[in-house]
Amino acid sequence: MPELPEVETTRRGIRTAMRGRRIVRFELRDHRLRWPVAPAIARELPGQRVRDVGRRAKYLLIELERGTLIAHLGMSGSLRVVPAGTPWLKHDHYEVELDSGRCLRFNDPRRFGSLHWVTGDPLEHPLLARLGPEPLERGFDGACLAARARGRRIAVKQFLLDQHTVVGVGNIYASEALFRAGIHPRRAAGRVSRARYDRLAGSVREVLEDAIRQGGTTLRDYVSADGTPGYFRQELFVYERAGQPCRRCGATIRKLAQGQRSTYFCPRCQT
Numbered sequence: 001m002p003e004l005p006e007v008e009t010t011r012r013g014i015r016t017a018m019r020g021r022r023i024v025r026f027e028l029r030d031h032r033l034r035w036p037v038a039p040a041i042a043r044e045l046p047g048q049r050v051r052d053v054g055r056r057a058k059y060l061l062i063e064l065e066r067g068t069l070i071a072h073l074g075m076s077g078s079l080r081v082v083p084a085g086t087p088w089l090k091h092d093h094y095e096v097e098l099d100s101g102r103c104l105r106f107n108d109p110r111r112f113g114s115l116h117w118v119t120g121d122p123l124e125h126p127l128l129a130r131l132g133p134e135p136l137e138r139g140f141d142g143a144c145l146a147a148r149a150r151g152r153r154i155a156v157k158q159f160l161l162d163q164h165t166v167v168g169v170g171n172i173y174a175s176e177a178l179f180r181a182g183i184h185p186r187r188a189a190g191r192v193s194r195a196r197y198d199r200l201a202g203s204v205r206e207v208l209e210d211a212i213r214q215g216g217t218t219l220r221d222y223v224s225a226d227g228t229p230g231y232f233r234q235e236l237f238v239y240e241r242a243g244q245p246c247r248r249c250g251a252t253i254r255k256l257a258q259g260q261r262s263t264y265f266c267p268r269c270q271t
């Protein structure tokens with residue numbers, strides 16, 4: 001599944017190709033995505049210039065002159081920039097053609113991706129309105145984690161995955177950030193000290209920034225005709241390393257199940 005670093009890398013890639021360009025055509029081959037795509041988009045978009053491409057959580061915000069496209073990659077989606085007229089591939093669902101002779105093409109075998117057109121403030125759209133803070137922006141810190149955790153018994157790993165706590169911290173990054181901060185994933189969120197939340201906020205930022213840096217080197221894959229998304233294989237300390245020695249202390253990395261997902265941790269480094 002594309003995680004926040006992949007979405008951010010996609011944003012940077014398509015922003016370069018789209019910003020300042022005018023849309024000449026929108027084509028929808030299949031409206032059956034996670035939610036049906038409104039056919040009106042094909043009438044609204046042509047003639048509009050792309051002001052910018054932003055992001056909120058894992059939603060890409062393609063800002064036009066009279067509204068915003070809100071695009072989500074779902075479980076298996078990818079957005080590529082290809083020359084106009086490139087033959088459609090299986091699972092290509094829509095394209096946005098630009099006056100540069102290139103177009104943005106969306107491919108998604110599992111169809112959990114989505115595309116919405118809004119004319120008001122996109123941040124007030126029901127999909128975005130109640131999301132927690134952005135992990136890479138000012139305002140995300142130990143104080144904000146501690147405030148949200150106060151009195152809560154939920155495991156800190158689950159707390160970190162909750163989009164009301166902070167957005168875009170997926171399973172890989174939650175495991176890695178907790179390792180770097182030395183916090184046991186099963187510890188109750190309300191029983192993590194403020195000092196440790198300061199460390200955790202820093203390590204969340206660090207793992208995401210590392211992954212984005214890594215992604216920068218594969219950016220080309222995201223904007224080429226045959227680009228397919230994948231996890232950035234950064235140096236991982238615990239994720240999918242059960243049974244192997246901890247890179248820090250040598251103890252055996254363990255795996256446990258939390259909310260139907262696997263959590264990896266070092267029983268010695270994390271308390």
Ligand SMILES: [Zn+2]
Pocket residue numbers: 246247248249250251266267268269270
């Ligand atoms: Zn260890």
